[in-house]
Amino acid sequence: MKKTMALLRVGLKENFLLFSIKQRLGASVKDRILYLGIAALAVVVLAAIYYFMGGFFKDLFFMLAQVKQAHALLTLFIMAGQLLILIFGIFYMLSVFYFSKDLDRLVPLPLKPYQVVLSKYVIVLINEYLTVGIIVLPVFIYYGILSGSGLGYWLRLPVIFLLLPVIPLAIASLLVIVFMRVVNISRKKELFMMVGIVLLMAVSLLPHFMKDKPDPGIDQEKIVNFLASEDGLVQLISSNFPPSGWATKGLAFGFSSRGAAGFLLFTGISLLLFLALLAVGQEFFYRGLIGFHEVPTKVKTLKKGAYLTNISSGFHPVKAIFLRELRIMNRTPVFLMNGAFNLVFLPLLILIMALSGNEEGTFIIKLLSSVNPMVTILSAAGFIFLTMSMSATAASTFSREGTRFRISRVIPVSYKTQAAAKFLHSLAVPSIGLLFSSAVLLFYLKISIVLFAPAVILALVGVVVFTALGMIIDLSRPRLDWETPQKAVKNNPNVVVTMFLEIGFIIGVGFLCKLFFSWKLNSLVIYLSLLGVLLIIAFGLVHYLFASAPRKYESIAI
Amino acid sequence: MIEIEGVSKSYNKGKVKAVDNLNLTIRSGEIFGFLGPNGAGKSTTIKMIVGLLKPDSGSIRIKGMDNRQKPLACKSITCYVPENPEVYERLTGREYLDFMGDVYGVSADERRGVMSRLLETFGLDKAINNPIKSYSHGMRQKIILLGALLPSSEIFVLDEPLIGLDPKSAHSLKTIMRDHCDQGKTLFFSTHVMEVAEKLCDRLAIISKGKLIACGTMEELREQSRSTQSLENIFLELTEK
Numbered sequence: 196m197k198k199t200m201a202l203l204r205v206g207l208k209e210n211f212l213l214f215s216i217k218q219r220l221g222a223s224v225k226d227r228i229l230y231l232g233i234a235a236l237a238v239v240v241l242a243a244i245y246y247f248m249g250g251f252f253k254d255l256f257f258m259l260a261q262v263k264q265a266h267a268l269l270t271l272f273i274m275a276g277q278l279l280i281l282i283f284g285i286f287y288m289l290s291v292f293y294f295s296k297d298l299d300r301l302v303p304l305p306l307k308p309y310q311v312v313l314s315k316y317v318i319v320l321i322n323e324y325l326t327v328g329i330i331v332l333p334v335f336i337y338y339g340i341l342s343g344s345g346l347g348y349w350l351r352l353p354v355i356f357l358l359l360p361v362i363p364l365a366i367a368s369l370l371v372i373v374f375m376r377v378v379n380i381s382r383k384k385e386l387f388m389m390v391g392i393v394l395l396m397a398v399s400l401l402p403h404f405m406k407d408k409p410d411p412g413i414d415q416e417k418i419v420n421f422l423a424s425e426d427g428l429v430q431l432i433s434s435n436f437p438p439s440g441w442a443t444k445g446l447a448f449g450f451s452s453r454g455a456a457g458f459l460l461f462t463g464i465s466l467l468l469f470l471a472l473l474a475v476g477q478e479f480f481y482r483g484l485i486g487f488h489e490v491p492t493k494v495k496t497l498k499k500g501a502y503l504t505n506i507s508s509g510f511h512p513v514k515a516i517f518l519r520e521l522r523i524m525n526r527t528p529v530f531l532m533n534g535a536f537n538l539v540f541l542p543l544l545i546l547i548m549a550l551s552g553n554e555e556g557t558f559i560i561k562l563l564s565s566v567n568p569m570v571t572i573l574s575a576a577g578f579i580f581l582t583m584s585m586s587a588t589a590a591s592t593f594s595r596e597g598t599r600f601r602i603s604r605v606i607p608v609s610y611k612t613q614a615a616a617k618f619l620h621s622l623a624v625p626s627i628g629l630l631f632s633s634a635v636l637l638f639y640l641k642i643s644i645v646l647f648a649p650a651v652i653l654a655l656v657g658v659v660v661f662t663a664l665g666m667i668i669d670l671s672r673p674r675l676d677w678e679t680p681q682k683a684v685k686n687n688p689n690v691v692v693t694m695f696l697e698i699g700f701i702i703g704v705g706f707l708c709k710l711f712f713s714w715k716l717n718s719l720v721i722y723l724s725l726l727g728v729l730l731i732i733a734f735g736l737v738h739y740l741f742a743s744a745p746r747k748y749e750s751i752a753i
Numbered sequence: 754m755i756e757i758e759g760v761s762k763s764y765n766k767g768k769v770k771a772v773d774n775l776n777l778t779i780r781s782g783e784i785f786g787f788l789g790p791n792g793a794g795k796s797t798t799i800k801m802i803v804g805l806l807k808p809d810s811g812s813i814r815i816k817g818m819d820n821r822q823k824p825l826a827c828k829s830i831t832c833y834v835p836e837n838p839e840v841y842e843r844l845t846g847r848e849y850l851d852f853m854g855d856v857y858g859v860s861a862d863e864r865r866g867v868m869s870r871l872l873e874t875f876g877l878d879k880a881i882n883n884p885i886k887s888y889s890h891g892m893r894q895k896i897i898l899l900g901a902l903l904p905s906s907e908i909f910v911l912d913e914p915l916i917g918l919d920p921k922s923a924h925s926l927k928t929i930m931r932d933h934c935d936q937g938k939t940l941f942f943s944t945h946v947m948e949v950a951e952k953l954c955d956r957l958a959i960i961s962k963g964k965l966i967a968c969g970t971m972e973e974l975r976e977q978s979r980s981t982q983s984l985e986n987i988f989l990e991l992t993e994k
Contacts, residue, residue: 506847506850506851506854506861506864506865506868507851507854507855507861507864508861509854509855509858509859509860509861510851510855511855512855512856514855515851515852515855515856516856518852519841519844519852522843522844522848523841523843523844526843526884527843597839598837598839599839599840599841601805601835601839602840602841604804604805605803605804605805605828605831605833606828606853606856606857607825607828607829607856607857607858608825608856609825749807752805752806753800753805753806
């Protein structure tokens with residue numbers, strides 16, 4: 196136990212701002228301003244989101260309360276939070292279990308595998324409280340206020356809240372540990388792992404969408420029966436992920452038999468899965484880990500000078516730097532996962548819905564088009580844009596170099612040229628998202644090409660804005676002192692700041708669209724105005740990026 | 754030729770003086786050894802020469818060009834080997850050398866010429882198509898050295914280049930260093946290996962606590978100290994004053 200606690204203490208100090216806040220905030224005035232700025236930005240963006248969502252939530256609450264199904268709202272948000280943790284948990288657990296540099300130091304120590312698993316799991320678990328804190332906690336509080344819940348509700352709330360990420364994260368960890376045990380047998384481990392992880396994500400999601408098509412002949416009596424049961428809607432929603440139903444019952448149904456059963460089931464299964472994780476970790480974790488990072492090399496007996504045959508005949512520095520960026524990203528799993536694999540997420544979600552036989556997609560497009568084709572264009576542009584902006588490529592482009600940024604500082608290539616190569620790479624990676632989102636729009640949602648083309652143009656200009664923005668933020672304060680690649684992307688404050696700014700930007704564009712529609716402008720005028728505004732912002736940011744690159748590069752001490 | 758004039762650099766808002774009013778001139782065709790205890794300011798000086806750090810005051814000129822005023826021109830004639838062999842480990846050795854060739858504008862023929870000579874000399878010919886991630890510490894040091902030697906620059910700035918090299922490669926490097934300087938090129942390097950510095954360098958400088966405490970040929974250093982023996986004795990005597 197002592198060893199586990201020591202391991203946890205070190206892990207927490209290494210990974211959390213909270214535990215090293217004094218050290219970090221005390222570093223310099225600039226640091227303080229930066230962290231306070233991030234916090235203020237997050238508060239403003241979240242306040243705006245909560246403000247809009249709050250009104251919508253209240254209406255929905257009272258509507259459902261009329262048929263005594265308001266607690267289904269809890270299920271909906273709990274499930275959203277838990278599914279997010281499950282999907283992204285696969286990425287996170289893979290990173291911390293198999294790609295942390297500290298593993299090289301931990302494995303030789305007299306520790307049992309389950310102790311290492313436990314410490315890593317707890318670190319990610321604490322991180323996930325941020326996710327559930329943002330998505331679910333405000334809903335818990337608002338629901339409690341709107342429903343006038345008693346003391347029991349508020350007492351159970353912290354327990355349920357603390358247990359929310361346990362099940363999805365334990366499932367993600369179990370999947371990853373067992374999967375990596377299999378991967379470690381393969382020769383092309385990293386390739387196998389990357390393809391496998393996408394499949395794993397799909398597999399973890401598929402059951403939640405694989406539901407029976409609604410019975411077209413549903414009769415009045417069934418609806419009455421369904422609404423008559425207090426947990427009818429809860430059961431329906433949570434049929435995709437039962438723990439969300441147990442948590443809802445445990446929280447909202449008080450000390451009734453249903454509530455107690457839900458509470459016990461939720462806490463019991465959480466504990467069981469946690470113990471299962473430790474047992475499986477003890478058995479399989481080191482078997483998947485040890486030897487995973489061995490690099491297979493080819494030792495061929497080459498004829499004298501044979502290695503000189505495929506030497507490059509000389510590339511322009513932009514191409515050389517672009518290739519360097521591309522190769523390093525493609526060959527570093529953590530970079531690839533955060534830069535490129537995220538791009539598959541939204542299209543994959545829609546694809547899974549399509550596989551499960553839902554045909555709401557084409558229906559939604561038809562509905563949107565019948566209201567106003569401009570709405571379809573904006574929605575499609577938003578979808579492409581969101582898909583492409585999932586990539587952390589631009590916001591980590593300088594940080595990813597780490598201490599090797601020294602090379603960029605000494606090579607005889609102007610900083611503007613280097614920034615241009617990185618800009619092109621940061622634009623090229625999200626283009627994978629364009630391919631996937633276009634496929635979904637054209638082949639599943641069956642959007643017409645006349646509406647698709649202008650949507651792509653809008654989205655591309657938006658991506659230029661985000662790329663330049665992400666690079667400006669990362670260049671102003673790159674995180675180069677990392678030992679673990681995941682710190683350059685996932686734990687990089689620049690990626691977080693860019694994400695908040697992106698959300699703020701999307702809200703801003705939404706406001707602008709609403710304003711244009713309220714003026715009852717012609718569709719073409721709305722489109723061109725929006726495009727014009729985006730182009731001006733894009734031009735301004737790109738210009739600033741290249742103009743400031745030499746000064747910023749120079750100011751980075753290595 | 755490298756000219757360092759009145760260069761100072763401090764950290765922690767001036768509390769720690771890493772380099773204090775340093776004046777040095779390294780002539781063309783000269784191997785110049787830069788010695789000093791740990792934390793004396795050697796790496797800081799080297800980083801200022803190659804443009805990684807900005808001096809608080811003073812100037813550094815490479816072949817007559819101020820490295821702050823004309824950074825690109827200075828970089829294009831300077832090659833730098835850092836103390837830590839940190840390199841793009843996800844690239845293969847060949848890809849790294851190609852990258853260095855591309856950014857320094859080395860033609861394909863020149864690359865072939867240098868690589869055919871040096872890959873076998875340093876024993877990297879069989880590993881050149883493997884990812885650098887699979888290289889040992891010494892092999893990484895060698896691939897960085899090769900990357901620096903590829904453009905055939907006029908100025909070489911090497912920070913502890915012999916650390917991690919096996920005896921054969923260390924010997925080859927010393928021979929290459931001598932050959933380069935015989936061609937009129939300039940070589941500035943830091944080292945802790947006194948025997949190497951004594952045998953290899955045309956001139957030496959010793960820095961301690963950021964200040965230059967001795968500079969000259971071996972003979973001149975002997976004159977500056979009471980010791981008439983080895984460089985190690987001179988070094989110990991001067992740095993422990």
